[in-house]
Amino acid sequence: MSQLEEVLYTPGAFGLLRGHRLGRIAVLLVAVVALAGGVAYITPASGQPDEKPAPIFVDKIPDGYRDWKLISVAHEEGDLNSLGAILGNDVAIKAYREGKLPYPDGTIIAALHWRHAPSEENNKIFGRRQSFVAGSPTNVQFMVKDSKKYASTGGWGFGHFNGRDGKKSGDAALLKTCFPCHQKAKDRDLVFTRYAP
Amino acid sequence: MSQLEEVLYTPGAFGLLRGHRLGRIAVLLVAVVALAGGVAYITPASGQPDEKPAPIFVDKIPDGYRDWKLISVAHEEGDLNSLGAILGNDVAIKAYREGKLPYPDGTIIAALHWRHAPSEENNKIFGRRQSFVAGSPTNVQFMVKDSKKYASTGGWGFGHFNGRDGKKSGDAALLKTCFPCHQKAKDRDLVFTRYAP
Numbered sequence: 001m002s003q004l005e006e007v008l009y010t011p012g013a014f015g016l017l018r019g020h021r022l023g024r025i026a027v028l029l030v031a032v033v034a035l036a037g038g039v040a041y042i043t044p045a046s047g048q049p050d051e052k053p054a055p056i057f058v059d060k061i062p063d064g065y066r067d068w069k070l071i072s073v074a075h076e077e078g079d080l081n082s083l084g085a086i087l088g089n090d091v092a093i094k095a096y097r098e099g100k101l102p103y104p105d106g107t108i109i110a111a112l113h114w115r116h117a118p119s120e121e122n123n124k125i126f127g128r129r130q131s132f133v134a135g136s137p138t139n140v141q142f143m144v145k146d147s148k149k150y151a152s153t154g155g156w157g158f159g160h161f162n163g164r165d166g167k168k169s170g171d172a173a174l175l176k177t178c179f180p181c182h183q184k185a186k187d188r189d190l191v192f193t194r195y196a197p
Numbered sequence: 198m199s200q201l202e203e204v205l206y207t208p209g210a211f212g213l214l215r216g217h218r219l220g221r222i223a224v225l226l227v228a229v230v231a232l233a234g235g236v237a238y239i240t241p242a243s244g245q246p247d248e249k250p251a252p253i254f255v256d257k258i259p260d261g262y263r264d265w266k267l268i269s270v271a272h273e274e275g276d277l278n279s280l281g282a283i284l285g286n287d288v289a290i291k292a293y294r295e296g297k298l299p300y301p302d303g304t305i306i307a308a309l310h311w312r313h314a315p316s317e318e319n320n321k322i323f324g325r326r327q328s329f330v331a332g333s334p335t336n337v338q339f340m341v342k343d344s345k346k347y348a349s350t351g352g353w354g355f356g357h358f359n360g361r362d363g364k365k366s367g368d369a370a371l372l373k374t375c376f377p378c379h380q381k382a383k384d385r386d387l388v389f390t391r392y393a394p
Contacts, residue, residue, distance in 0.1 A: 070263075073270050073280050075313065075329040083270050085282065085393075114393055116272065122389060125381050132272040134393035164394050184322050192319060196282075196311055196331035197361050 053152045057175045058142050058159025061166050062089070065110040065140070069093045072196035075116060082113045083134050086193045102155070102189040107145035109191065113138045137164045143182075143191065153179040154190050250349045254372045255339050255356025258363050259286070262307040262337070266290045269393035272313060279310045280331050283390045299352070299386040304342035306388065310335045334361045340379075340388065350376040351387050 068087035076082045088096060091106040117135025140161050147155040158178035160169045169175070182190040265284035273279045285293060288303040314332025337358050344352040355375035357366045366372070379387040 067266055069265075070267055070282050070284065070309075072331045073282050073311070074331075075272055075280060076327055077329070078325065078327040080327070083272060085267050085270050087267065112267075112393075114270070121382075125378065125389075128275065130273055130275040130277070132274070133391070134269045134271075137394050181322065185318075192322075194330070196309075197334050 055153045055176065055179060056150060056157060057172070058144050058157040059168060061140070061159070061161055062108050062110070062142060062144070065089070065108070065142070066112075068110060070196075071096060071109065072193050074111075074193070077116075080113075081116050082138060083116045083132065084111055084113045086111050096195040103145050103191065105145055105147055105155075107143075109143045109193070111141045111193075113140065138162075139169075140164065154183065156182065156190055158182075252350045252373065252376060253347060253354060254369070255341050255354040256365060258337070258356070258358055259305050259307070259339060259341070262286070262305070262339075263309075265307060267393070268293060268306065269390050271308075271390070274313075277310075278313050279335060280313045280329065281308055281310045283308050293392040300342050300388065302342050302344055302352075304340075306340045306390070308338045308390070310337065335359075336366070337361065351380065353379065353387055355379075 065087060068089050071086040071088045071092070074082075074084040074086065076084070087110045089106075089108045091104060092109050094100075095103045095107055114137050115135030116132050118129065119131040119133045122131035122133070123129050142157075142159040142161075144150070144157040144159070145155055146157060150157040156179070158175055160171075160175060160178075161167060162169055179190075182192070185192050188194075262284060265286050268283040268285045268289070271279075271281040271283065273281070284307045286303075286305045288301060289306050291297075292300045292304055311334050312332030313329050315326065316328040316330045319328035319330070320326050339354075339356040339358075341347070341354040341356070342352055343354060347354040353376070355372055357368075357372060357375075358364060359366055376387075379389070382389050385391075
């Protein structure tokens with residue numbers, strides 16, 4: 001991963017939508033740099049071709065994730081404008097509650113996102129505009145721990161699925177932005193969300 | 198319930214903190230009205246004393262609620278400044294998913310609230326202030342359906358517990374504000390929260 005890519009592929013936690021846009025710009029800029037500056041970026045100093053395996057992504061929605069236990073909730077302002085619930089399978093919840101790091105193989109974390117929608121019906125009862133609820137579902141994202149399968153991305157597989165219909169976003173440029181950003185939480189095994197009591 | 202009380206006891210969904218303050222004012226004003234205007238407010242037209250039983254509240258935190266499934270998430274601005282997760286026991290989740298109304302006896306809905314806290318660590322990665330997470334826990338509230346036990350409050354028992362330490366708020370004036378407000382969602386069996394897919 002070049003430094004240039006690392007800077008450009010920085011969407012932030014749950015910032016994949018923004019990352020998507022930046023991802024395209026990054027691809028373009030990397031191409032320009034490669035053309036203008038030779039191939040220094042794509043061959044390592046040893047002169048051997050870069051043999052780092054291409055990252056593998058989560059390509060199927062894990063069964064039953066909507067029934068998993070709650071890790072925490074989140075709200076993103078700005079372009080994302082989302083309310084989120086972060087759920088974990090039993091392996092994830094156990095590791096979280098025991099403060100166990102790194103997360104063991106089998107851990108799956110799901111981040112469900114909805115539009116951060118004002119609730120007119122609640123506001124009417126409140127008598128003021130202060131209530132926001134889960135609006136239309138925007139996406140669900142997964143982190144799956146499998147230290148062998150996902151060895152090239154810190155042991156984590158990343159997945160992003162639009163809406164709730166199970167359709168994969170199918171965009172490698174988008175999914176490529178996950179790992180460089182989550183790497184910034186290295187001290188927590190790449191997981192941003194903390195457990196909410 | 199007099200009209201005066203109904204107006205004064207209107208805290209809104211999860212507006213119990215505000216309701217608390219209003220509750221005290223209401224009690225005071227009702228007393229003043231009773232003294233100044235006679236007993237018209239406390240005896241019905243029939244001349245019989247008002248025999249409506251005093252409401253019964255949920256006085257114990259239901260076991261295992263933190264492991265329940267997610268119904269939805271919520272964000273309240275203003276004085277409440279809270280992020281919330283609404284969880285349901287199996288009876289609740291089944292009724293929600295089947296769209297079954299009224300909720301059957303045995304339904305329990307839990308609303309966990311935390312401060313709506315900016316996440317400095319996420320914002321640093323985003324490069325802008327946009328990320329909010331669950332801060333310190335403020336309270337957990339319950340609605341328990343038991344059409345006999347809680348007959349005087351629409352079949353629902355209401356409970357409010359500060360923090361996460363299991364200590365009851367213990368304040369009847371606060372808990373008295375729940376039912377009049379939830380009554381405004383009569384078409385949904387007094388439940389404000391809708392299921393989030």
